[in-house]
Amino acid sequence: MRVAMLGWEFPPFVSGGLGVHCFELTRALCARGVEIDFFMPVSGKEISSPIPNLRIIEVAKTQLRPYLFFSKSGQRATYGQNLINAVNEYSAKCAETVAEYARQRRYDLIHAHDWMTARAASALKKSLLLPLVQTFHSTEFDRTSWPWDYILDIERAAAANADLIIAVSRRTKAQVMRLGADERKIRVVYNGVDMRRFASAQIDGQAADDFKRNRRVVLFLGRLTEQKGPVQFLHAAAKVLSKDKNVLFLVAGKGELLPLLINMSLQLGISENVRFLGYLSEEDQRRIYKLADVYVMPSTSEPFGITALEAMSCGVPVIISKTSGVAEIAKSAIKVDFWDINAMAAKILAVLYLKPLAKTMGKMASGEAAGLSWEKTAEETLKVYNEALAARG
Amino acid sequence: MEICIYFQVHQPMRLAPYSIFGESARGGDGYFDDELNSQIMRKVASKCYIPANSLMLSLLEKHPEFRVSYSLTGVFLEQCRQFAPEVLESFAALARTGRAEFLSETYYHSLAYLFADKDEFIAQVELHQKAIAEFAQTSPVFRNTEAMFSNDIAYLVERLGYSGILAEGLEHILGWRSPNYLYGVRGCERIKALLRHYKLSDDIGYRFSAKWWSEYPLTADKYARWLSQLQGDCVNIFMDYETFGEHHWEDTGIFKFLEALPAEVEKYPHLRFSTPSELVLKFPARDEIDVPQVISWADMERDTSAWLGNDMQKDAFSLLESLGPAVKETKDAQLIRTWRMLGNSDHFYYMCTKSLSDQDVHNYFSPYDSPFDAYINYMNILRDFQEKLADAKRR
Numbered sequence: 167m168r169v170a171m172l173g174w175e176f177p178p179f180v181s182g183g184l185g186v187h188c189f190e191l192t193r194a195l196c197a198r199g200v201e202i203d204f205f206m207p208v209s210g211k212e213i214s215s216p217i218p219n220l221r222i223i224e225v226a227k228t229q230l231r232p233y234l235f236f237s238k239s240g241q242r243a244t245y246g247q248n249l250i251n252a253v254n255e256y257s258a259k260c261a262e263t264v265a266e267y268a269r270q271r272r273y274d275l276i277h278a279h280d281w282m283t284a285r286a287a288s289a290l291k292k293s294l295l296l297p298l299v300q301t302f303h304s305t306e307f308d309r310t311s312w313p314w315d316y317i318l319d320i321e322r323a324a325a326a327n328a329d330l331i332i333a334v335s336r337r338t339k340a341q342v343m344r345l346g347a348d349e350r351k352i353r354v355v356y357n358g359v360d361m362r363r364f365a366s367a368q369i370d371g372q373a374a375d376d377f378k379r380n381r382r383v384v385l386f387l388g389r390l391t392e393q394k395g396p397v398q399f400l401h402a403a404a405k406v407l408s409k410d411k412n413v414l415f416l417v418a419g420k421g422e423l424l425p426l427l428i429n430m431s432l433q434l435g436i437s438e439n440v441r442f443l444g445y446l447s448e449e450d451q452r453r454i455y456k457l458a459d460v461y462v463m464p465s466t467s468e469p470f471g472i473t474a475l476e477a478m479s480c481g482v483p484v485i486i487s488k489t490s491g492v493a494e495i496a497k498s499a500i501k502v503d504f505w506d507i508n509a510m511a512a513k514i515l516a517v518l519y520l521k522p523l524a525k526t527m528g529k530m531a532s533g534e535a536a537g538l539s540w541e542k543t544a545e546e547t548l549k550v551y552n553e554a555l556a557a558r559g
Numbered sequence: 560m561e562i563c564i565y566f567q568v569h570q571p572m573r574l575a576p577y578s579i580f581g582e583s584a585r586g587g588d589g590y591f592d593d594e595l596n597s598q599i600m601r602k603v604a605s606k607c608y609i610p611a612n613s614l615m616l617s618l619l620e621k622h623p624e625f626r627v628s629y630s631l632t633g634v635f636l637e638q639c640r641q642f643a644p645e646v647l648e649s650f651a652a653l654a655r656t657g658r659a660e661f662l663s664e665t666y667y668h669s670l671a672y673l674f675a676d677k678d679e680f681i682a683q684v685e686l687h688q689k690a691i692a693e694f695a696q697t698s699p700v701f702r703n704t705e706a707m708f709s710n711d712i713a714y715l716v717e718r719l720g721y722s723g724i725l726a727e728g729l730e731h732i733l734g735w736r737s738p739n740y741l742y743g744v745r746g747c748e749r750i751k752a753l754l755r756h757y758k759l760s761d762d763i764g765y766r767f768s769a770k771w772w773s774e775y776p777l778t779a780d781k782y783a784r785w786l787s788q789l790q791g792d793c794v795n796i797f798m799d800y801e802t803f804g805e806h807h808w809e810d811t812g813i814f815k816f817l818e819a820l821p822a823e824v825e826k827y828p829h830l831r832f833s834t835p836s837e838l839v840l841k842f843p844a845r846d847e848i849d850v851p852q853v854i855s856w857a858d859m860e861r862d863t864s865a866w867l868g869n870d871m872q873k874d875a876f877s878l879l880e881s882l883g884p885a886v887k888e889t890k891d892a893q894l895i896r897t898w899r900m901l902g903n904s905d906h907f908y909y910m911c912t913k914s915l916s917d918q919d920v921h922n923y924f925s926p927y928d929s930p931f932d933a934y935i936n937y938m939n940i941l942r943d944f945q946e947k948l949a950d951a952k953r954r
Contacts, residue, residue, distance in 0.1 A: 522870035
């Protein structure tokens with residue numbers, strides 16, 4: 167089977183779960199004999215295919231970004247006419263490039279990820295007469311509290327045009343249905359985690375001890391945007407610190423809320439116990455989990471939440487919001503309402519101080535993560551491919 | 560062939576969500592969720608206890624040979640008094656027929672036998688006897704929490720004056736032997752073990768409404784036919800009383816099944832109903848069983864792992880146990896009662912982290928989102944109790 171996959175990011179050019187998903191998914195699919203041409207924007211980084219059967223094709227430069235719509239001053243920098251132009255421009259170029267490649271080798275199927283690639287995918291479905299599978303890693307409803315009609319329209323069209331839709335959780339499935347998609351063509355395929363990737367991460371024990379100085383470490387890792395819940399995280403931190411000063415809160419990631427969060431940590435009087443780490447390199451991301459005594463993912467709206475699985479694969483106890491896709495499958499996690507700051511703080515304290523709890527959760531977490539592999543994700547994605555092909559006859 | 564039907568009747572004293580930030584708004588000692596407990600008690604009363612008891616009473620009136628037996632925990636009796644007194648009255652009405660037997664157990668549905676010091680276990684058995692004596696005749700047959708049983712348990716229970724004890728009829732203790740006889744117990748003199756026929760019990764308790772089951776739907780005439788084909792002295796059908804109307808809702812036909820059963824059984828002249836104490840009087844022990852490790856009727860493992868299988872459960876249990884002597888020293892009735900309530904086996908059951916099918920059963924019964932939440936809430940409350948205890952000692 168040969169697939170033209172329209173993506174947005176690929177390691178080392180990654181700003182979120184989408185890039186991780188594309189890398190792990192293509193790798194596992196190619197291992198199953200699927201040939202993939204992966205079309206993405208020019209990244210400016212050295213991206214080469216790590217695997218046979220996979221070709222990475224950089225289409226064109228674009229100012230579009232899947233997540234970071236905000237400039238430093240907090241404005242939605244690329245919104246407005248600029249964005250519309252950029253979408254039209256990239257979609258046209260992408261469709262053109264794929265069509266060109268299709269003349270040399272015939273594709274069986276188009277697989278598009280998220281809204282940025284949807285227009286090109288729809289055009290190609292018509293011109294090449296191929297089945298189209300569309301994955302939703304998130305919807306506009308998840309990414310912002312002020313959904314923009316323009317993007318919603320693209321997502322609605324994507325949902326309508328796809329032969330089959332993959333949603334990364336039941337929660338996302340419900341969101342996609344809000345876009346008007348027919349429930350019968352949505353398949354839920356959960357993300358996975360690569361245990362090996364985290365098992366190999368090393369951290370200098372002495373350096374870790376020097377850093378922690380007998381303090382317990384609570385980790386937040388994600389884009390600093392509203393829906394990831396960093397505000398809730400800091401408020402929970404203040405509650406925890408009201409009971410115990412010997413806890414360090416790490417905030418890893420960047421995003422438009424950073425200035426606000428720094429101010430907030432000062433206003434709450436907890437700045438001494440909060441460290442903003444900025445965006446972590448891939449290697450540091452793998453290592454940071456080993457420093458953590460508990461990982462907290464307080465997202466207000468999280469289509470899936472791959473980081474929770476990553477922390478689990480490192481045997482770190484995780485506390486996640488009920489409004490996350492990963493909460494549907496993670497039995498070893500404590501689930502809280504993102505708005506219930508007291509409960510979140512109480513659970514953090516419990517994990518930090520009830521040793522049998524942390525031990526039981528950690529043990530269960532790594533066992534559970536081992537069963538949630540990308541191979542499984544690829545296997546189920548392949549089933550969706552075959553279903554889409556069969557429906558076309 | 561005697562048919563012995565026994566029902567366990569219990570409702571746990573569920574804990575209120577404890578706020579470590581001091582925002583709990585609960586009365587009394589604040590540990591128990593009166594609102595939730597009363598809500599569940601009233602719901603189960605109307606779906607199960609009231610209709611099942613009234614059906615049972617009419618069956619006893621209509622069929623003079625019919626017998627039934629129960630054990631009611633003290634925790635259940637207290638909640639009846641508090642939230643649904645009419646339920647208690649309906650059990651008293653059954654007791655007055657003289658053909659419903661009420662077995663002994665630990666008042667607090669506790670794991671007290673597993674404490675190193677057995678005095679607490681003995682105290683809870685005595686408390687339970689007193690509570691039952693208020694409305695029924697006490698029984699010479701004992702049933703430990705969740706049918707926990709071993710040679711040592713049987714020995715202690717025999718010393719307390721009992722002549723019979725209930726246990727799970729497991730293959731690994733029976734070997735080639737049948738559960739359909741009474742057995743002596745290794746190391747004991749005269750106590751007889753009544754072994755649950757778990758297949759025939761679970762046919763009603765678990766599988767009655769299971770559409771995947773090849774015998775679905777189960778009818779009273781079919782079930783009576785199965786009973787009639789058994790060999791032995793007696794068959795022990797033990798299950799939770801909540802089977803009727805709660806585990807299997809009324810629309811599954813579970814009440815109709817029960818209603819038809821005595822008449823169907825009476826069609827076979829060699830079948831009769833008996834209570835546990837009647838069995839103990841009537842039949843000798845045919846052989847001896849040897850159970851060095853504690854068995855129970857819970858989960859696939861049928862041991863104590865449903866309550867003490869993981870580190871969280873062991874930690875919580877050992878803290879509870881360690882507070883015992885200090886609690887009793889205070890001689891403060893309220894503190895002692897609270898400590899004993901915190902010993903309900905249910906609190907530990909909710910902390911179970913077993914995977915596979917058993918987890919679903921634990922989840923079904925649990926008021927918590929996860930076993931971790933159960934442990935956190937329990938420990939917060941037990942720590943709070945520990946502080947109250949320290950205050951009491953200082954006074």
